[in-house]
Amino acid sequence: MKLILPLLLICFSFGCKKSEKITENISESKPTTQLIENPIDFYEKLSNAAISIINPDVVYTPSYVSIKYPNGDVPAKTGVCNDVVIRAYRKLGIDLQKKVHEDMKTNFSKYPKTWGLKTTDKNIDHRRVPNLEVFFARKGKTLSITKNTSDYKTGDIVTWLLAGDAIPHVGIVTHIKSNNGNPMIVHNVGSGQVLEDCLLSWKIVGHYKYSN
Template identity: 45%
Template sequence: MEQADLLISSLEKSGDFGNKLAAAALAHSGKEVAFDRDYYKIGYPGGDIPSNKGMAADVLVRCYRELDMDLQVLVHEDMTENFRAYPQLWDATGPDTNIDHRRVPNLQRFFERKGETLDPSRNAADYKPGDIVVWSLANAETHIGIVVPGPGDRAGEPWVVHNMGAGVKWENVLFDYTRQRHFRFPAENSK
């Protein structure tokens, strides 16, 4: 974890939003978080399920919150105005502040609408710390993670922080799954 701490310090000092998001993600890596996709009744705004539980989307929500961006609020506000623009996969008749921001397809649509959409290429140079990647997994599930630098002498490589069911991990798996989408949020030109 010492390598992560050094990298976190360096990323936080840069002042760049993407680097700060990557630092927040690295700070979450290695935390004991039991995979849990259950529905919870949570507060709004700022609601969260227990911090020792979660899934891939919860990693993003928690990291953005550390940078004063509440995806629960942002997704809810956009869904309230544009509900039919979002995937209609859950028999919902309207937005739900308890779960909408915890669903990868909803986050993907939000980033498509409000972020910068980039090519989900196989070129490592196309990925910057803080980028968001959505994968399509072999089981037809969508998955999401945050791009971060690799450890030590691999810091120039794009790794990811994500939770695929075994806790929040810092791993070199960016190209291991089918990359479906690649985003920056907020978009670089909106700063």
């Protein structure tokens, strides 16, 4: 138990860590399509960007890392769930590191105090799911949370709570449908940056659109 608690605290700081309990309900459905050939809006472009960074070799690495600012990133073959979102948006010219930092700097009181911080930290603030939830709610559009998969559209951002509501997680809804018609998600729950049918695998707690 002494080892489990610190692990959960590390995971909570960033997103989520793979375990049998977390991944047991994920469908192995295979995608039937790939990139949208001629995306018509930002959200289709975001879906394409998310799919383009799929890489199961990315090692889930929840350690604190000092990175440059702006446009900083951890090593390409490492990352957590937040890094999927950060990397996809960056392909469209949006630097969430800078965006989140600037908003937190002027609106620090509106962001979670979970980590006991008294000021911003450019290295980590944008890599924490609760901070992204606040940012997307403030700067984007908050959408309804339902169990109807058709309510989740291409380019939406979804957040969940895993492992008994202990671990936050985030992913991007793509245009690709699973064999049973569910929109597939690009995320990293511990098996790399992958595409999976997992929208309803966990408790959904956030649903957003953000296009700058």
